[in-house]
Amino acid sequence: MMHYIGIDIGSTCAKTAVLDEAGQIALSFVQPTGWSSVDTAEEIRRRLCGAGYDQADHCCVSRGYGRVAVPYTRKAVTEITCHARGAMHLHHSRDLTVIDIGGQDTKIIRVEGGQVRDFIMNDKCSAGTGRFLEVMANTLGLRPDDMCELARQGGGVSISSLCTVFAESEVISLIGRGERKENIAFAVVDSIVKKVASQAKRLEEGGLVCLTGGLCESEYIRLALGRQLRTEVQAVPQGRYAGAVGAALCAGDLAKKG
Amino acid sequence: MADRREMWKALGMDVDTHDGLCAALPVAFGDVYLSQKNRPEGMAFWDFVVSDIHGIRPAELLEAQKEGRKVFGTFCVFVPDEVVVAASGIVTGLCGGSQFWVPDGEKVLPKSICPLVKASVGARLGRTCPFFRIADMYVGETTCDGKKKAYEILGEDVPMYIMDLPQMKRECDLLKWKDEIAAFARKVEEFTGNAITPEKLDEAIRLINNKRKALARIFEARKDPDNIPISGADALLVTQIAFFDDPARCAEMCNKLADELEERNRQGVSVFEKGTKRIMITGTPMAIPNWKLHHIVETSGAAVVCEEMCTGTRYFENLVEEGLPTLDQQYMALSRRYMKNNCACFTPNPGRVEDILRLAKEYRVDGVIDVNLKFCCLYDTEGYSVERALKEAGIPVLGIETDYDDGDSEQLRTRIGAFVEMLG
Numbered sequence: 001m002m003h004y005i006g007i008d009i010g011s012t013c014a015k016t017a018v019l020d021e022a023g024q025i026a027l028s029f030v031q032p033t034g035w036s037s038v039d040t041a042e043e044i045r046r047r048l049c050g051a052g053y054d055q056a057d058h059c060c061v062s063r064g065y066g067r068v069a070v071p072y073t074r075k076a077v078t079e080i081t082c083h084a085r086g087a088m089h090l091h092h093s094r095d096l097t098v099i100d101i102g103g104q105d106t107k108i109i110r111v112e113g114g115q116v117r118d119f120i121m122n123d124k125c126s127a128g129t130g131r132f133l134e135v136m137a138n139t140l141g142l143r144p145d146d147m148c149e150l151a152r153q154g155g156g157v158s159i160s161s162l163c164t165v166f167a168e169s170e171v172i173s174l175i176g177r178g179e180r181k182e183n184i185a186f187a188v189v190d191s192i193v194k195k196v197a198s199q200a201k202r203l204e205e206g207g208l209v210c211l212t213g214g215l216c217e218s219e220y221i222r223l224a225l226g227r228q229l230r231t232e233v234q235a236v237p238q239g240r241y242a243g244a245v246g247a248a249l250c251a252g253d254l255a256k257k258g
Numbered sequence: 259m260a261d262r263r264e265m266w267k268a269l270g271m272d273v274d275t276h277d278g279l280c281a282a283l284p285v286a287f288g289d290v291y292l293s294q295k296n297r298p299e300g301m302a303f304w305d306f307v308v309s310d311i312h313g314i315r316p317a318e319l320l321e322a323q324k325e326g327r328k329v330f331g332t333f334c335v336f337v338p339d340e341v342v343v344a345a346s347g348i349v350t351g352l353c354g355g356s357q358f359w360v361p362d363g364e365k366v367l368p369k370s371i372c373p374l375v376k377a378s379v380g381a382r383l384g385r386t387c388p389f390f391r392i393a394d395m396y397v398g399e400t401t402c403d404g405k406k407k408a409y410e411i412l413g414e415d416v417p418m419y420i421m422d423l424p425q426m427k428r429e430c431d432l433l434k435w436k437d438e439i440a441a442f443a444r445k446v447e448e449f450t451g452n453a454i455t456p457e458k459l460d461e462a463i464r465l466i467n468n469k470r471k472a473l474a475r476i477f478e479a480r481k482d483p484d485n486i487p488i489s490g491a492d493a494l495l496v497t498q499i500a501f502f503d504d505p506a507r508c509a510e511m512c513n514k515l516a517d518e519l520e521e522r523n524r525q526g527v528s529v530f531e532k533g534t535k536r537i538m539i540t541g542t543p544m545a546i547p548n549w550k551l552h553h554i555v556e557t558s559g560a561a562v563v564c565e566e567m568c569t570g571t572r573y574f575e576n577l578v579e580e581g582l583p584t585l586d587q588q589y590m591a592l593s594r595r596y597m598k599n600n601c602a603c604f605t606p607n608p609g610r611v612e613d614i615l616r617l618a619k620e621y622r623v624d625g626v627i628d629v630n631l632k633f634c635c636l637y638d639t640e641g642y643s644v645e646r647a648l649k650e651a652g653i654p655v656l657g658i659e660t661d662y663d664d665g666d667s668e669q670l671r672t673r674i675g676a677f678v679e680m681l682g
Contacts (some may be wrong), residue, residue: 075399077679078675078676078679079672079676080672080673080676080680081676081679083679109507115677115680115682116676116680117654117680118649118680119676119680121669121672121673145367203596245570
């Protein structure tokens with residue numbers, strides 16, 4: 001049986017997905033990108049070989065952060081196309097708005113009739129990205145997931161700076177003031193959610209809204225985004241692999257074309 | 259290349275720092291230009307100009323100054339070259355297009371000002387550009403707040419004349435701009451010691467019109483729906499150099515190039531493969547050597563076929579009426595032509611959106627990239643209307659804000675790559 005491999009090396013995590021001919025995920029794994037995406041690519045190759053997949057045949061890489069580092073792929077497709085295709089596949093829909101909060105950039109992609117119609121990526125700085133969340137969690141001495149969960153119990157505090165560096169000093173002064181951790185966690189998550197929602201509002205025009213990427217596993221973020229956008233934001237368990245799944249689908253197309 | 263160091267020293271330049279720029283430029287030019295395939299042969303002239311960009315033309319200008327002619331440095335397509343030429347003056351563009359000059363500009367300007375303004379001030383104060391040293395007088399204009407304030411700083415270092423451009427397009431504004439042109443003409447007469455007569459001004463109007471017509475011919479050849487005879491990067495270079503070159507020679511070289519491009523269209527000689535997506539770039543100007551966006555687009559599977567910018571259609575579109583008998587009528591004709599320019603400094607500015615939709619059709623573009631230099635409030639804000647109009651017309655558009663430095667080129671590559679994929 002033929003298999004198609006998709007690799008999505010992000011600034012924080014590297015995601016790999018293997019699809020069978022029926023489009024089912026046969027294997028998926030994630031690892032930290034680490035210092036060297038070249039080493040990461042090599043490790044992925046070893047893991048794929050170990051699981052019995054020949055990466056030389058039908059492999060596509062998502063053209064984002066680590067695109068140049070994977071020497072054994074047939075083609076690089078931009079991360080926008082990969083995420084859009086992956087989200088369509090995972091959510092069984094051809095009309096949707098995809099929100100992907102990545103480590104280094106946040107993408108909002110509008111898909112209509114199975115085609116990418118428009119997209120926005122944050123271009124200014126790390127405001128509204130996973131990195132913002134990571135830095136703040138670090139300052140609070142928490143893991144990012146735990147901070148998102150803790151935020152659920154907090155409220156009443158806000159952070160006004162969108163700049164990661166200035167926001168960090170705001171968090172530090174909140175800590176110094178003796179503010180409760182859950183309230184600070186709430187303020188951090190609230191800040192990123194509002195920033196992402198304001199970007200998404202520029203593209204969202206009804207229809208399904210889905211959250212992909214690592215943060216889709218946080219129920220609280222998903223609900224908070226939904227409140228801001230006044231619509232239900234959906235997520236699926238494999239949402240983190242949307243980019244990799246999209247790349248694998250592109251690999252499948254290439255293979256079929258010959 | 260001749261050794262120009264003595265000339266630069268005599269101009270009071272910081273030659274050692276300038277060497278850094280001289281070392282970097284050929285590398286950048288090689289990467290962006292010489293790596294292209296299937297270029298028109300006529301581009302050899304522009305390659306030659308760039309190979310000695312701070313030598314050939316500055317040496318010519320110095321020779322002209324020895325004969326008593328005055329050199330006027332300008333920063334904007336609104337300053338009428340015709341008036342200067344009619345008084346036997348010479349116009350040279352002064353806009354800085356390199357990150358190299360930005361740090362020197364930031365010594366006196368806030369960081370949050372557009373890189374074009376910072377680079378222009380830095381090139382003067384850092385003494386690292388011969389054109390900024392040679393110009394006898396700078397002529398500014400009130401098209402943006404950053405420039406207005408920067409001119410005050412430059413004015414402490416060099417004779418500076420400012421033209422007050424109206425920011426609306428009522429009849430009274432056209433009359434006001436005519437008066438500004440007349441006042442500028444008096445200043446030029448006084449500064450050069452040469453009287454401007456209707457005959458001389460008509461001659462100058464014809465000269466500059468000819469240059470515009472020649473540039474327009476090159477752009478006309480880019481409209482061919484089945485063939486792309488010249489890369490966007492090369493066409494941009496031609497426009498950029500036009501701001502510095504002698505207008506008669508510019509027209510001659512552009513006409514030669516246009517002949518070749520028309521022949522290429524007849525023969526089907528294209529720079530790009532058939533089916534390559536056609537992109538128009540709209541927005542803020544790209545002063546030499548800012549080739550960043552064109553290079554990224556054209557190495558991401560698409561081709562730039564039109565620039566709706568001051569280094570593009572806004573430079574050459576519309577001609578000045580020729581053959582008018584009096585200075586008064588000529589100044590009015592100049593005002594009418596220049597006020598047709600739909601710069602984002604005007605309000606309201608529906609003409610720009612109309613231009614963009616028209617150009618998108620004429621050049622058969624598949625998509626538009628609307629770009630603004632960081633901190634250009636005018637073009638950034640107008641981007642909203644531009645992008646909305648394009649979307650309504652069913653033309654895909656990508657909005658981009660960028661700077662001179664290359665820090666964002668990989669992100670831009672991803673976004674532009676995705677945009678090209680989106681075009682199908």
